[in-house]
Amino acid sequence: MLLCAAGCRKKSVPYLSTAAIRGITREFVFAARNASNGRAEVGMRPEYAARQPGKAQSLIADHVYITVPLTKSGLPDRAAHDAIEKEFARVAAFHRLTRVARPGAPGLERFDYLAQGRRLQSIHLISPLGSAGAPASLAAHSPRLAIVIDDLGSDPAQADALFRLAYRLTLSVLPHHSNSAEIAEEAHRRGYQVMLHLPMASNAGALDEAVELHPGMDLHAVQNTFDAMLETVPYAAGVNNHEGSLGTSDQQLMDELMPLLHQNKLFFIDSRTTAATVAESAAHAAGVPATSRNVFLDDDQSAGAIRKQFALAIHDARKKGSALAIGHPHPETLQVLAEMLPEAERQGVRLVFASELTR
Numbered sequence: 380m381l382l383c384a385a386g387c388r389k390k391s392v393p394y395l396s397t398a399a400i401r402g403i404t405r406e407f408v409f410a411a412r413n414a415s416n417g418r419a420e421v422g423m424r425p426e427y428a429a430r431q432p433g434k435a436q437s438l439i440a441d442h443v444y445i446t447v448p449l450t451k452s453g454l455p456d457r458a459a460h461d462a463i464e465k466e467f468a469r470v471a472a473f474h475r476l477t478r479v480a481r482p483g484a485p486g487l488e489r490f491d492y493l494a495q496g497r498r499l500q501s502i503h504l505i506s507p508l509g510s511a512g513a514p515a516s517l518a519a520h521s522p523r524l525a526i527v528i529d530d531l532g533s534d535p536a537q538a539d540a541l542f543r544l545a546y547r548l549t550l551s552v553l554p555h556h557s558n559s560a561e562i563a564e565e566a567h568r569r570g571y572q573v574m575l576h577l578p579m580a581s582n583a584g585a586l587d588e589a590v591e592l593h594p595g596m597d598l599h600a601v602q603n604t605f606d607a608m609l610e611t612v613p614y615a616a617g618v619n620n621h622e623g624s625l626g627t628s629d630q631q632l633m634d635e636l637m638p639l640l641h642q643n644k645l646f647f648i649d650s651r652t653t654a655a656t657v658a659e660s661a662a663h664a665a666g667v668p669a670t671s672r673n674v675f676l677d678d679d680q681s682a683g684a685i686r687k688q689f690a691l692a693i694h695d696a697r698k699k700g701s702a703l704a705i706g707h708p709h710p711e712t713l714q715v716l717a718e719m720l721p722e723a724e725r726q727g728v729r730l731v732f733a734s735e736l737t738r
Contacts (some may be wrong), residue, residue: 397438400499403474403492404441407500410466411445415459418448420568424561426501440491440498446505446568455486455506463504476500485545486569507570508547521729522696525549525703525736526716527619527648527672529576531566532556532612537708542569544713546720549733551576551619554608555590567614572732574648575608575615579626582653587622592636594629601635609643617646617734619672619705624653633658637665646737648672650705668737676706676715685715689723696728701736 404423411421422444428437447460471478471492476499481489488504526546531538532553541550542565550566551574552559563573580593592604609615618640620627627633627649640647640662647662649671662669674692677685688704695702706712723730 395494395497395499400438400441403470403476404443404500406470406474407443407467407502410470411443411463414462414466415448415456418456418459419463420444420446420448422564422568440501442501442503444503444505444565444568446507449507449509453509455509460504460506467502484539484543487542503568505568505570507568508545509570521727523701523731523736524692524696524723524728525701525731525733526676526692527551527574527703527705527733528708528712529619529621529650529705530707531562531576532559534558534708535562538562538565540710540713541708542566542571544716544720546716547571547730547732549574549617551621552612552615553578553588553621554611555588556611559611560613563612563614572616572734573612573614574617574619574733575612575645576621577605577608577618577623578621579623579632581622581626582624583622591622592626592632594625594632596632596635598635601632602639605636605639615645617648617737619648619733620650620652620658622652623650623658624655627658628653628655630657630661633661634665637661637667640667641665646734648703648733648737668734670703670733670737672705673702674704676704677709677712680709680711682711682715685712686719689715689719693719693723693726693728697726703733703736 408421408423411419424442426439426442428439430436445463447455450456476492476494479491479493481491483489486506490502491498492500527549528541529551530553531550533556535558549572552563553576566573578588578591580591581587590604592601646668649656649658651672659669659671673695674688676688692702692704
């Protein structure tokens, strides 16, 4: 194989075959695990070319995701990171691969390995937010603010934009969307908290999602529907309702749903899409940690209006000790978050995951 790789320029060489690419990918995976003493979380996703009629699907490259482990103090382990980089350089040198850096984000390094100009692996080296995401200047008793970003699942670009905000955000992912699992997995790797954004019937009557919970469903249907949703959002630690003005005000439906959350050790955030909601009380009755939304950030999507709502969330957190705000991955919302999250910290407000506000 080495002789062919060195001398067979015009032929399709085994070195660039699917089996050879996959073999090198396994070497990178094993190198990351060994360099971190098995502590790094490592995953892989193949990237295939569009299928041609009558032909087998061909591999373009493998995406390798490595999450750097945390130290006991809750910070990314820099020694493990450097050891992984060293091992990757060794594997690349052995196979005469060229490393090409790609645009990354805070906590994310991206680079490709090429052979003879062809991309074989795309590496995503992730330093998660960890448990020490808040500045040391913010004491444990500081006012707390949780921000939930809803409606993820369809557009990876929206998730990538969020990942550029290196803050402790909680990301709520809609089930059964084209990229629900991929976005949830990437968010988990990056150290964000993941929630299932559970579709429920609204008083408007329109079916906002193809599958939703609605009053009148029997317990068996509720359980099967919920379990199927949960399977499409891996690493979900909790649940909040998508729409649901009709669903969350129906006592029977909530009494059927909340024991399922308890069984799966999930918390619940009531988005409060109606004043008639009974969801939080039903959750507490079933032994589910729960709380409710205080502020909607972007009902009005203008940047000025979002700034006012964010300021209200900071005010509520400082006055009451904690607050929970819900927004969406609109460009204006992300712009305001990038501007005002540092301001919240300057005012002594500590950003936390949604689960930390439940009781």
